[in-house]
Amino acid sequence: MALKCRMRLVDLRGNMNLLPPNLDLKPTQRDAMLLYLDFEGESTQNLTEIDALTNQLQVSTAVAIEIVSASATDKNAADGAVRSANVIGVGSDNRPVNNTEVLDAADGTTPVTTTNTYKDVWHSFSNLWGSADKDAEGNIDIRKANDDVMSQIAATANEGSGSAFMLPTGWNAYLLQGILEAVGAQAADEGKVLTIKYYDTVDALSDVYSINYETHTIYGAVRRIEFKGGKVHAAGTELNFFIQRVDDGNENFEAHLVFLLWKT
């Protein structure tokens, strides 16, 4: 089973009562969001990033991107299959955003340049369908204007790729809750390790990063663990998620992470 990530961004403006009661955010910190990451798949011998983007955007000035499908049937029409996708990314004002990007109305294979502009793209998923089908007919690409694919919703699926995210300027994050659990059998000598890596830029020009990480392990009879974040992550930190098995058999797992993002 391929490694997959489901990402959802929930804007809490006006819904601060959705926050866990133990979080005492000050009134000036009322611009907050929840970022849900749900992982599933098969842990393998090598440390593998979960459902990574093919390319990252990460530009300092927001730019238009493109949406295009490999199938003409994906189109923004009542008789189409997938009509549009929700893109999770960072807008021109550094705010994490959910934007709907619409496919061409006549033929999904015609690239559509978005009117929304982005500084970063984290993930995508289908969010509107016509009568032709309820999942993608062709691979739907969220890509840069130079045709470099960033997030792809594979044909027959609805969830696009992308699990990592870089905190935009002015935004912090904290891991509210994490769960790692085994799916199916887990023998006494089997287990999985979920690694969260934090990349902090030291010198972007010479490509020097400080990499910190935390690991969470299930093993043998310990089939499920829950954990919380150890630190507040500041703007500029990129969080990446990896999985690895601790024995010699590939095994399935699930992980669920909830991050609180707030404007400083």
Next chain:
Amino acid sequence: MIIMNEKDYIEFKLKSLDSLIENATSNEQKEIYEGYKKEFIEKHGAKEKKQCPLCSRTLLVENYDDHYQKCVEKKEAAEKKTKEEADRVKALANERALEEERKKQEEIRELKKRLAGLEEKKAKLEHSKQEE
């Protein structure tokens, strides 16, 4: 993946990238789009084209400079020829006007001469009438 044929697709994309560059809201954004265009061209082995402002022909960028130079020379030569022709026509018209003026003056001189002859004849007649 793209149903459009390769040639149409490249044309479509280059137009779209040119539009992004033209409508960029900052120099930084423009630079990013120009970088994208360069990468797209490299990736697709596409030949970038440019339109000559003088004759409106679309040419490959690598041939553009030579063509433009030739086009400028051609235009200058055409302008020079037009100017020479205009000067020649003007000179001819001047010459014609001068010739007509000269002819007119000669006619006036001739008429004056004839008039003087007639007046002399008249005077002689009057004189001989008086003698009679």
